Amino acid sequence: MARTAPARRGGQRRGVGEKTxxxxxxxxxxxxxxxxxxxxxxxxxxxxxxxxxxxxxxxxIHLVRPVETYFAALAPLExxxxxxxxxxxxxxxxDPIFLAEFARNPRQNALIRNTITPTVLEGSPKTNVIPAExxxxxxxxxxxxxxxxxxxxxxxxxxxxxxxxxxxxxxxxASSSDADSGLxxxxxxxxxxxxxxxxxxxxxxxxxxxxxxxREHGVASYGFVPxxxxxxxxxxxxxxxxxxxxxxxxxxxxxxxSVLRALPAEHPR
Numbered sequence: 063m064a065r066t067a068p069a070r071r072g073g074q075r076r077g078v079g080e081k082t083x084x085x086x087x088x089x090x091x092x093x094x095x096x097x098x099x100x101x102x103x104x105x106x107x108x109x110x111x112x113x114x115x116x117x118x119x120x121x122x123i124h125l126v127r128p129v130e131t132y133f134a135a136l137a138p139l140e141x142x143x144x145x146x147x148x149x150x151x152x153x154x155x156x157d158p159i160f161l162a163e164f165a166r167n168p169r170q171n172a173l174i175r176n177t178i179t180p181t182v183l184e185g186s187p188k189t190n191v192i193p194a195e196x197x198x199x200x201x202x203x204x205x206x207x208x209x210x211x212x213x214x215x216x217x218x219x220x221x222x223x224x225x226x227x228x229x230x231x232x233x234x235x236a237s238s239s240d241a242d243s244g245l246x247x248x249x250x251x252x253x254x255x256x257x258x259x260x261x262x263x264x265x266x267x268x269x270x271x272x273x274x275x276x277r278e279h280g281v282a283s284y285g286f287v288p289x290x291x292x293x294x295x296x297x298x299x300x301x302x303x304x305x306x307x308x309x310x311x312x313x314x315x316x317x318x319x320s321v322l323r324a325l326p327a328e329h330p331r
Contacts, residue, residue, distance in 0.1 A: 079128055079238035080267040080274070080285070081172070081203040084210045085231040086217065088112055094194040105196040106185050112221045113180055113198055119220045121176045123161070125152050126205050128238075128266045129173045135263035172268040176213060177203045199231065203268060206236040237277040239284055248324035249286065252317055257290075288317035 090112065092105035130151055137148035147154040154160050155174065165171040182199035186192065204213055210233045217228055240246075241264045250262045265285070273283035289310040298304045306314070 079206055079236065080270045081205055082208070082210075082234060082236040083270050084202040084204050084213060084233050086200050086202060086214070087197055087229045087231055088200065088221070089195060089197045089227045089229065090225065091195050093192070095192040097190040097192055100192060104192050105194060106192070108223065108225060109185075109196040109198060112223055112226050115220055115222065116178055116180070116200070116217070119178070121178065121216075123155055123174050124176070124205055124208075125155060125174055126207060126266065128206070128241075128264055132173075132263050132265045135261060139261070169268060172203065173266060176205055176208060177268075178217075203270075204236070206238065206266065208236075234274060237274045239273075239277060239282040243282050244326040245282060245284060245321070247326070248321045249284075251324040252320040256317055256320060286321075288314040288321075 088109060090105045090108035092103060092108060093101060095101065095104075133148045133151045137145050140148060147160060155164065165174070171177075179201040180198050181201050182197075184198070185196040200217075202213065202217075204210065210230070214228065214230070221228070246262070253260045253262050267285045271283075271285065273285070276283040289306055290313070291306070291310070295306065
């Protein structure tokens with residue numbers, strides 16, 4: 063199964079692993095009432111205070127091996143001093159100035175730390191009613207090797223309010239596939255023929271797909287999108303007017319067929 067996008071630096075990304083989703087729901091409770099006579103604290107104000115603490119929290123930097131390998135593979139495509147910085151990313155990230163610049167890119171930032179994104183907010187259905195309950199969904203994405211239970215403890219420490227309950231909505235273990243399989247070799251051959259010899263490098267996908275279901279059954283699965291996307295096109299993913307060009311669609315189909323034709327023949331039974 064496949065999904066990959068050529069990296070903007072000129073390499074071909076193939077996702078051999080993914081960050082794991084850890085979706086949680088924060089619930090604050092308080093007395094219901096009329097908006098014209100507000101008490102000093104409500105479920106909504108408690109929730110706002112908790113979300114503000116989370117907004118200000120910065121998760122620790124954690125460079126996992128596949129991400130380090132990915133940027134080291136891209137390093138030769140860059141000019142100095144960035145080439146050396148990426149080739150030795152673990153050391154480079156200790157420099158606060160480089161870290162600030164590196165993390166300014168949202169995708170790069172998501173590859174070196176766990177992330178927390180508030181998404182769904184729920185409260186009163188009416189403007190003049192103080193709700194007895196207010197809640198927020200957090201889309202947390204954890205790096206490979208992270209334990210959801212440990213991260214949940216971190217969240218509770220950050221919120222620091224026992225009256226706020228935190229419920230798990232979605233969680234499953236991180237998974238990965240062999241970085242040097244026959245399918246990967248076929249992608250390399252396609253890149254050599256159709257993408258000017260662009261290097262094919264392993265990467266960790268910040269999002270997640272259905273790959274984990276397949277991996278659980280022994281089916282190798284990779285992140286492979288056969289398009290050449292501009293930075294502006296990548297920004298439309300899951301957003302307004304998400305799209306690929308007709309030329310990208312045409313070329314992508316051709317590249318997928320090339321990969322299928324380059325797959326090693328199955329051994330006779």
